[in-house]
Amino acid sequence: MQATVRVRRFNPEQPGAQPRFEEFALEVPQNTTVLDALIKIREDTDGTFGVRCSCRASICGSCAMRVNGQAKLACKTKIIDVASNGQPVIVEPMGNMPVIKDLITDMTIFWDKVRQVEPYLQPEGPEPQGEYIASNESMNHLVGVMNCIMCGACVSDCTSLAVDKNFIAPAALAKAYRFVADPRDGAKKRRLGMLNEYGGVWDCTRCMYCIEVCPKGVAPMDRIMKMRDLAMQHGYNNTAGARHTESFARSVKSDGLLNETRLAIDSTGLLNIPGQLAQVPIGIKTLMKGKLPNPLGHKIPARKRIKKVFEKVEDGKR
Amino acid sequence: MKYAWWPGCVARGGTPELYTSTVAVLKRLGIEVEEMHDFSCTGAGVLQERNLKLGDALNIRNFAIAEKMGLKEIMTICSTCQGVMGQAHWRVMRDPEYLREINATIAEEGLEYMGGVVVKHLVWILVEEYGVEELKKHFTRNLSCLRVAPFYGCYILRPTNSLGFEKAPARETSLEAVIAATGAEVVDFRGKKACCGLPILLINQENSLKMVAQHTGTAKDLGADAMVTPCPLCHLNLDGYQDKAASKNRPGGQRINLPILHFPQLLGLAMGMGPEELGMPKHIVGTRELAATVRQKATVVNR
Numbered sequence: 001m002q003a004t005v006r007v008r009r010f011n012p013e014q015p016g017a018q019p020r021f022e023e024f025a026l027e028v029p030q031n032t033t034v035l036d037a038l039i040k041i042r043e044d045t046d047g048t049f050g051v052r053c054s055c056r057a058s059i060c061g062s063c064a065m066r067v068n069g070q071a072k073l074a075c076k077t078k079i080i081d082v083a084s085n086g087q088p089v090i091v092e093p094m095g096n097m098p099v100i101k102d103l104i105t106d107m108t109i110f111w112d113k114v115r116q117v118e119p120y121l122q123p124e125g126p127e128p129q130g131e132y133i134a135s136n137e138s139m140n141h142l143v144g145v146m147n148c149i150m151c152g153a154c155v156s157d158c159t160s161l162a163v164d165k166n167f168i169a170p171a172a173l174a175k176a177y178r179f180v181a182d183p184r185d186g187a188k189k190r191r192l193g194m195l196n197e198y199g200g201v202w203d204c205t206r207c208m209y210c211i212e213v214c215p216k217g218v219a220p221m222d223r224i225m226k227m228r229d230l231a232m233q234h235g236y237n238n239t240a241g242a243r244h245t246e247s248f249a250r251s252v253k254s255d256g257l258l259n260e261t262r263l264a265i266d267s268t269g270l271l272n273i274p275g276q277l278a279q280v281p282i283g284i285k286t287l288m289k290g291k292l293p294n295p296l297g298h299k300i301p302a303r304k305r306i307k308k309v310f311e312k313v314e315d316g317k318r
Numbered sequence: 319m320k321y322a323w324w325p326g327c328v329a330r331g332g333t334p335e336l337y338t339s340t341v342a343v344l345k346r347l348g349i350e351v352e353e354m355h356d357f358s359c360t361g362a363g364v365l366q367e368r369n370l371k372l373g374d375a376l377n378i379r380n381f382a383i384a385e386k387m388g389l390k391e392i393m394t395i396c397s398t399c400q401g402v403m404g405q406a407h408w409r410v411m412r413d414p415e416y417l418r419e420i421n422a423t424i425a426e427e428g429l430e431y432m433g434g435v436v437v438k439h440l441v442w443i444l445v446e447e448y449g450v451e452e453l454k455k456h457f458t459r460n461l462s463c464l465r466v467a468p469f470y471g472c473y474i475l476r477p478t479n480s481l482g483f484e485k486a487p488a489r490e491t492s493l494e495a496v497i498a499a500t501g502a503e504v505v506d507f508r509g510k511k512a513c514c515g516l517p518i519l520l521i522n523q524e525n526s527l528k529m530v531a532q533h534t535g536t537a538k539d540l541g542a543d544a545m546v547t548p549c550p551l552c553h554l555n556l557d558g559y560q561d562k563a564a565s566k567n568r569p570g571g572q573r574i575n576l577p578i579l580h581f582p583q584l585l586g587l588a589m590g591m592g593p594e595e596l597g598m599p600k601h602i603v604g605t606r607e608l609a610a611t612v613r614q615k616a617t618v619v620n621r
């Protein structure tokens with residue numbers, strides 16, 4: 001099979017170096033992975049080509065990079081699946097991290113964030129005689145998060161991290177969930193308090209990139225959403241995020257539809273006067289265009305029945 | 319075929335011009351719809367973060383209503399409605415026990431969902447059912463005078479497990495296909511698949527505005543005359559907050575001035591409709607210059 005690979009090259013040791021693309025055409029077997037192709041380039045064509053890998057079997061997590069614009073494990077991605085009708089496969093280093101050389105990124109940011117969430121068990125009370133016992137059922141739901149191989153793919157493509165380096169980002173937040181939801185951990189409430197701060201669970205913009213790119217099905221965003229709910233259950237209700245979710249639910253429950261104006265007022269917090277005032281200019285602009293949604297909202301005829309569905313499901317839940 | 323049309327909360331609220339332009343365009347295209355007045359909000363992913371089952375129940379209730387009316391396809395005009403409904407559908411269809419549980423919550427209303435409804439965004443319907451060639455027959459103007467950047471909205475792109483891209487690959491590039499069909503040049507950029515920032519607008523406005531400035535600014539710098547989106551939530555942020563985003567994030571606070579079109583508005587322009595008919599004066603970022611370019615430079619399509 002003929003394959004064309006376009007790779008982004010960058011060597012900071014060369015004076016005045018700028019990232020550039022270089023194209024390689026190679027003859028490869030049908031089932032070749034992107035990583036196989038890159039190694040072939042390094043071995044046959046250019047020994048200075050920088051690419052990081054180890055296990056070649058999607059276990060070690062060292063070969064994450066962007067393939068056609070999306071983070072993937074190079075060793076888990078077959079050329080044939082990403083080279084639609086003979087188009088070149090575009091290979092770039094991960095995003096949101098500085099490049100050391102060619103496809104190799106510096107993952108310090110990644111590890112710093114993982115450390116930030118204290119990724120170890122913090123049990124409470126006296127130490128037991130033997131090990132800390134946890135039932136199967138109480139741990140089974142954590143298997144998915146424990147599958148994380150720390151490859152960085154989710155962090156590479158996280159859109160919130162792209163605008164704010166303070167965001168704890170998906171991998172570390174998923175790791176935090178692993179301990180928040182561990183029945184043996186005693187620091188749950190303190191952890192949730194920390195995660196409720198700026199940079200934590202409410203700063204995720206729900207873009208679903210982390211769910212999409214994770215090669216191990218960790219679904220970091222789903223864990224983040226669970227932690228939002230848990231934080232609220234533990235009494236952390238006075239954040240814009242918590243008010244936002246509550247207001248949204250209230251509006252759908254009573255009207256069957258979303259009331260955007262109330263959502264804005266509630267999320268900002270009624271007593272947050274500067275915040276409320278900051279919304280005013282935009283409100284006036286929309287008003288002048290004749291499109292400010294009615295603050296009383298619109299309602300659907302069947303709203304009473306919607307309320308019933310809420311009651312049925314919510315009663316059944318907790 | 320008649321579609322069960324769900325306009326969504328935002329088309330009925332914050333972006334009324336999406337509602338009216340959709341009605342106008344569907345009429346020209348001869349696509350028959352019945353508006354679903356009994357549907358509820360899909361939950362927009364927000365309700366789902368609090369209680370997934372509740373969100374799913376509301377959506378299954380909507381499907382059951384359409385099914386009971388004998389309608390086989392629900393048409394959405396919002397990436398978020400599309401994605402959220404699609405995910406709900408995907409979850410219940412792979413888990414009959416879960417579907418039974420959910421059906422129990424809507425049984426009192428005399429509803430039961432049997433699984434016979436498909437949910438499709440208008441842009442998908444056009445590329446995979448109606449056909450781009452058929453669509454082109456309704457275009458009376460060639461918009462080759464415009465460069466247009468696509469902006470999809472997260473929910474119509476991710477997670478792919480419930481979006482059916484494998485069976486219907488045209489969906490993945492549907493916006494580009496329609497832009498190209500109007501004769502306009504597609505301005506391609508990575509941001510087209512990113513988040514508009516709306517979900518955190520009321521939570522972390524600084525970050526949300528950075529996203530707006532980055533996407534609209536990049537498209538503008540690449541020479542775009544307009545951006546088009548199939549998601550009214552993206553529109554709210556990219557249009558409504560563009561000036562504020564620019565004043566905080568662009569060098570010297572310079573305005574970006576990139577008109578954001580709802581997807582049906584682009585079709586309408588190519589069909590020869592005027593900006594008023596398409597509700598463009600309701601936008602926050604001015605569309606007058608764009609309308610003038612179309613009026614003066616778009617060529618007439620000869621058939």
Ligand code: SF4
Pocket residue numbers: 154157158159160161169170203204205206207208209210211220221224
């Ligand atoms: S869903 Fe949240 S955590 Fe995941 S990539 Fe998007 S912003 Fe980042």
Ligand code: SF4
Pocket residue numbers: 147148149150151152153154155170171174213214215216217218219220
């Ligand atoms: S969550 Fe998934 S993508 Fe993120 S580091 Fe872990 S394995 Fe990689």
Ligand code: FES
Pocket residue numbers: 053054055056057058059060061062063064073074075076
């Ligand atoms: S080389 Fe180990 S995961 Fe790819």
